[in-house]
Amino acid sequence: MKGVVFRQFLDFAEQEFGEVIVDELLNSVELESGGVYTSVGYYDHSEMIDLVGALSAKTNVSARELLVKFGQSLFPSLIAGHPQDNVHHAFDLIERIHGVIHRDVRKLYPDAEVPEILPQLRDGDREMKISYASARPMADLCEGMILAALAHYGNLADFEIVRTDSKHRYLYNADFHILRKDGR
Secondary structure, three states: OEHHHHHHHHHHHHHHHOHHHHHHHHHHOOOOOOOOOOOOOEOOHHHHHHHHHHHHHHHOOOHHHHHHHHHHHHHHHHHHHOOOOOOOOHHHHHHHHHHHHHHHHHHHOOOOOOOEEEEEEEEOOOEEEEEEEOOOOOHHHHHHHHHHHHHHOOOHHHEEEEEEEOOOOOOOEEEEEEEEOOOO
């Protein structure tokens, strides 16, 4: 997992809970990296799981809630660093993730292991079904990024998201059904 994601997570944790909690967090978890992350480095995703678990224990906020909120906070920096032309709705962006965005990520970082985020159905701007599959248990992070994409394009309040996790690959595979609340 790219170091920039770890750095963003630590920034998120500091903004949410303060510098003291982050210092305590880094001192309480035994990490192969020592808790030092460079933006361009690669680190085992198990360190993120350990950090999230320890932060959850320290703050009494569930790991799920932490990852969803982190996904929401991570999205703006990712979209700012990779602006997308001719994207006017969150669904437009989601359709580009697999075929355009992740393809470009693989060109820049050949060792990158990106999740598959595949649209399965789209009905205009009122409904979309997405499948998520990853080698990492980060469906909660994906959910947060979907929420942030809807908010970024000004549509969050108009939609509801129903998530169905795989029974056999919980958090590694999930389906998201995004539906406009008013049915229009």
